[in-house]
Amino acid sequence: MLYGVSCKMADMIICNLETLLERRGWTVYKLAQETGLHNSVLSKYRYGQVRRADLTAVEAICKALECGVGDLLEYVPDRKAKKR
Numbered sequence: 001m002l003y004g005v006s007c008k009m010a011d012m013i014i015c016n017l018e019t020l021l022e023r024r025g026w027t028v029y030k031l032a033q034e035t036g037l038h039n040s041v042l043s044k045y046r047y048g049q050v051r052r053a054d055l056t057a058v059e060a061i062c063k064a065l066e067c068g069v070g071d072l073l074e075y076v077p078d079r080k081a082k083k084r
Helices: 017-024 028-035 039-046 055-065 079-083
Strands: 013-015 073-075
Touching (some): 017 055
């Protein structure tokens, strides 16, 4: 695993779950135990495969990792849109 890896969820939203897990020294398995969410759900967030974020899942992740939504999900402006 690389430190500071972010996974792209949509065109301009990235999920920083990998980074947050590494900072805590947690695995996805540990997060699953703490949140009650299934490993497969968490892996989708971890690898940027989520197309629509579930607010219940986001809340559980943030609560377990003691972080804010803005720490987990990050908006990155589209550079192409700025050029117009």
